[in-house]
Amino acid sequence: MTTFTIDGVKKSFTNGEVEEQVLNGINLSLQEGEITALVGASGSGKSTLLTIAAGLQRASGGQVIFEGKDMTDMSQEDIRKVRASKFGFIFQSSHLVPFLTVSEQLMLMLDVSEIKMSKHEQKEEVFKILKLVGMDHRKDAYPASLSGGEKQRVAIARAIIHKPKILFADEPTASLDSKRSKDVMKLIRDLTNTLNITTLIVTHDEEMLPYADHIITMKDGLII
Amino acid sequence: MNMAWKEIKKSKMRFAILGSIIFLVSFLTFIISGLANGLSQDNAALIKDLPKGHFYMNADANETYNLSKIDASVQNTILTEHPDAAALSIQMGFLNDAEDKQHSVAFVTSTDSNLFENVAPGEIVLDKTLEDDGLKVGDILTNNQFKGEFKVTAFVDQKKYSHAPVAFINMDNYKEIYGVKNMQLIFIPGQDQPQAINGLDSFSNKDFLNTIASYSAEQLSLNMIIWFLVAISGMLFAIFFYMMNVQKIGLYGILKAIGVKTSALFRMMWSQMIFITAIALILSIALSQGFNMIAPKGMPFSLTLATTIELSIIFVIIGFIGATLSGIQIKKVEPLQAIQQGEM
Numbered sequence: 001m002t003t004f005t006i007d008g009v010k011k012s013f014t015n016g017e018v019e020e021q022v023l024n025g026i027n028l029s030l031q032e033g034e035i036t037a038l039v040g041a042s043g044s045g046k047s048t049l050l051t052i053a054a055g056l057q058r059a060s061g062g063q064v065i066f067e068g069k070d071m072t073d074m075s076q077e078d079i080r081k082v083r084a085s086k087f088g089f090i091f092q093s094s095h096l097v098p099f100l101t102v103s104e105q106l107m108l109m110l111d112v113s114e115i116k117m118s119k120h121e122q123k124e125e126v127f128k129i130l131k132l133v134g135m136d137h138r139k140d141a142y143p144a145s146l147s148g149g150e151k152q153r154v155a156i157a158r159a160i161i162h163k164p165k166i167l168f169a170d171e172p173t174a175s176l177d178s179k180r181s182k183d184v185m186k187l188i189r190d191l192t193n194t195l196n197i198t199t200l201i202v203t204h205d206e207e208m209l210p211y212a213d214h215i216i217t218m219k220d221g222l223i224i
Numbered sequence: 225m226n227m228a229w230k231e232i233k234k235s236k237m238r239f240a241i242l243g244s245i246i247f248l249v250s251f252l253t254f255i256i257s258g259l260a261n262g263l264s265q266d267n268a269a270l271i272k273d274l275p276k277g278h279f280y281m282n283a284d285a286n287e288t289y290n291l292s293k294i295d296a297s298v299q300n301t302i303l304t305e306h307p308d309a310a311a312l313s314i315q316m317g318f319l320n321d322a323e324d325k326q327h328s329v330a331f332v333t334s335t336d337s338n339l340f341e342n343v344a345p346g347e348i349v350l351d352k353t354l355e356d357d358g359l360k361v362g363d364i365l366t367n368n369q370f371k372g373e374f375k376v377t378a379f380v381d382q383k384k385y386s387h388a389p390v391a392f393i394n395m396d397n398y399k400e401i402y403g404v405k406n407m408q409l410i411f412i413p414g415q416d417q418p419q420a421i422n423g424l425d426s427f428s429n430k431d432f433l434n435t436i437a438s439y440s441a442e443q444l445s446l447n448m449i450i451w452f453l454v455a456i457s458g459m460l461f462a463i464f465f466y467m468m469n470v471q472k473i474g475l476y477g478i479l480k481a482i483g484v485k486t487s488a489l490f491r492m493m494w495s496q497m498i499f500i501t502a503i504a505l506i507l508s509i510a511l512s513q514g515f516n517m518i519a520p521k522g523m524p525f526s527l528t529l530a531t532t533i534e535l536s537i538i539f540v541i542i543g544f545i546g547a548t549l550s551g552i553q554i555k556k557v558e559p560l561q562a563i564q565q566g567e568m
Contacts, residue, residue: 056481056560084483091563095478099234100227108227112483142234158482170563 003198004030004053004166009062011048011221022048024221025062030166035192035199037212044218046202047170053200054087054168055079066166085113088159088197090169090188094151096143102130102154103139106161113162125161132194133157133187149180156184160191167192169201173208185211228495239500242464246504249457250539253450254512257535258519258527260446263387266524267439270314270332270385271429274339277413279432280424287425287435289314293406298423302410303335310337311407313398314385319348319365319374327354327365330385333398339413341380341392348374351389355379356521369401386438387524454538461546465497469553476554477562489554497547498540505536 011023022045030036038046052059055071064071066086071079083089096105106126110117117125130136133153143151152172159167169188173181189211192199201212209215217224232239265272280302281292299311312334319327329350334340341349348365359365365374374393383390399405412419418426427435434440469476476489509532519525 051560051563056563080480080483080485083481087483089481091478095474095563097227097475097479099231104230108484109482 001032002029003032003066004200005063005065006049006053007063007065009049009052009059009064011045011052011057012060022221023052023059026218026221026223028216028223030198030200031213032198033192033196034213035189035201035211036214036216037209038200038202038216038218039204039206039209040218042204045221046218049218050168050170050200050202054089054166055083085115085162086165088162088164088167090152090155090159090167090172092171092174094143094148094155094175096146096151096154096158098143101140101142102135102146102157103127105143105154105158106130109158109161115162129157129161132191148175149177149183152176152180152184153187156187156191160195160197163195165198167197167199169199171202171204173203173205178207181205181208228492228499231492232496232499238468239496242468243500243504245460245464246457246501246539246543247508249453249460250505250536251508251511253453253457253535253539254508254527254532255515256446256449256453257531258512258516258525259523260443260450261526261528261531262524263446264439264443265382265526266384266387267442268385268433268436269382270330270390271433273382274411274429275413276416276429277411278415278418279427279429280410280412280421281408281427283423283425285425287427289408289432289435292408293404294408294410294424296406298421299335299407299410302412302421306412308337308339308414309410309412310334310339311410312340313402313404313408315398315402316386316388317367317369317391317401319367319391321359321363321365327357327359328388329354329391330388331398331401332383332385332390332392333395333407334392335395335407339411341378343377343392343394345394345396346372346375347377347394349378349380349392350376351383351391352379352381353384353389354391367401369403370397371400372397386436450535454535454542457539458542458546461497461543462550463546465493465547466550466553469493469550473553473557474562476557477559480557481559481563486555490548490551493547493551493554494544497543501540501543505539509533509536 006026006028009023009026012019012021026049038049040046051057053064059072097108100108103126106129107122110122127136130139133156135150135153135157138146138150146154173184176184185208188199191197281289282294285292294311303309303311312332315331317329317331319329321327332340336342343349350359359376361376361378363376365376479489512527512532516525516527
């Protein structure tokens with residue numbers, strides 16, 4: 001089932017007097033419970049497309065339809081609400097909050113998404129998700145004491161704890177070695193299936209492509 | 225989740241440095257304020273401790289009470305009309321004790337009134353600081369311009385004028401010392417509005433203090449120091465919170481990206497500011513009040529709790545404004561920019 005549609009999205013940046021067209025009218029549909037991978041050379045526009053889809057920047061033209069609403073027409077506050085409750089993010093770096101423990105990182109996401117849960121239920125949910133990503137034994141650790149792979153696992157747990165409809169991942173394995181990269185991709189694959197999440201992932205690592213259901217190649221701001 | 229507290233717990237040193245600077249600046253401000261008040265008391269406790277009212281002096285005295293001579297008939301009319309009023313004179317002078325040691329004093333005399341000490345001829349009532357200098361009740365004091373002797377009958381608290389202890393003497397004795405016939409001033413207590421009296425200028429208590437050149441110059445300098453310190457502390461707040469916010473731009477961006485409200489980030493910053501400021505102020509209030517109690521007797525230092533609380537409220541307001549101005553960056557942070565900057 002299609003849950004997310006990108007329709008004729010364009011994006012241009014003005015650099016001095018020169019206007020640079022980064023996206024030239026992208027059409028894309030994302031399916032529930034599937035991973036769509038965006039691949040392409042550096043500068044092809046894949047990360048720009050992902051950030052527009054995730055509501056982190058505005059498109060210059062076209063529509064981004066989510067749950068029947070055009071996100072390009074939404075106010076900043078409405079987009080924030082969507083990001084907080086319906087989207088999950090995994091970035092190239094884990095971007096964990098340095099002064100929160102592993103379990104607090106997840107509790108914060110539950111607070112932000114405004115899911116009505118008692119403190120006890122929150123703790124149970126945090127423990128369940130940490131177990132799912134294999135980090136339950138480090139629940140009281142601060143980010144500074146975690147390895148790169150562990151941090152990325154916590155980032156994944158934070159991205160899915162509020163049961164998002166869409167998971168956006170921008171080069172989630174870029175800072176990891178080959179073995180850890182595969183572990184993380186396998187985890188994203190399993191979670192996409194188990195939680196029936198729609199996942200859009202940007203990667204330049206060909207070894208990660210077998211985990212995707214659809215592979216979209218981009219070049220010069222177009223899907224080829 | 226109380227992120228503000230969690231960050232303070234994790235970054236104790238950073239917040240301790242900020243807190244210690246607020247503590248030092250506020251402590252310095254309290255001490256300077258205490259000295260200013262102390263000097264003010266030392267300079268004019270005699271006038272400051274009077275009830276609210278109005279002073280009157282000759283219009284042609286050019287706002288200098290030393291040059292004022294109130295006509296006896298005008299004085300009598302006013303005192304008849306206002307039984308609680310008093311005519312008074314103040315002059316600096318010297319007293320010699322039995323060992324011929326000279327004591328600088330401000331001689332004060334007045335008509336019968338409960339506003340000033342009423343003293344019989346040949347008697348003298350002194351400020352308590354002279355008791356600390358070794359004078360006792362019953363001591364005999366002399367003055368070069370006075371034929372008789374003064375017998376010390378009592379000591380009174382907090383009666384200072386122009387940094388000298390006040391010596392209350394009888395009006396006849398005063399007239400003999402200074403060779404005058406008229407009083408310099410009339411004070412009518414309890415007046416909200418001054419009364420128009422032909423040939424006399426009126427001054428509120430505060431306005432009268434400002435006619436004393438040494439008092440206004442001294443207070444102006446000290447008050448300038450105090451307000452400079454308050455302004456500097458405001459700038460320090462803004463600079464420190466600005467620096468802390470610059471370091472946290474990436475964090476704010478990521479928090480915004482995952483959906484944290486900008487208002488929640490401001491609340492986080494404000495609660496940290498209030499917490500740090502409150503701890504720093506409590507410490508400096510406690511220390512400055514402690515200093516108030518142990519300050520050497522000769523040091524003019526007076527710091528009331530009301531003044532400290534008033535200054536503390538100003539510090540909190542200034543801290544709030546400083547932190548809020550620096551927090552404008554939070555509003556400007558683009559989540560995308562923070563994500564692209566990499567690991568925090």
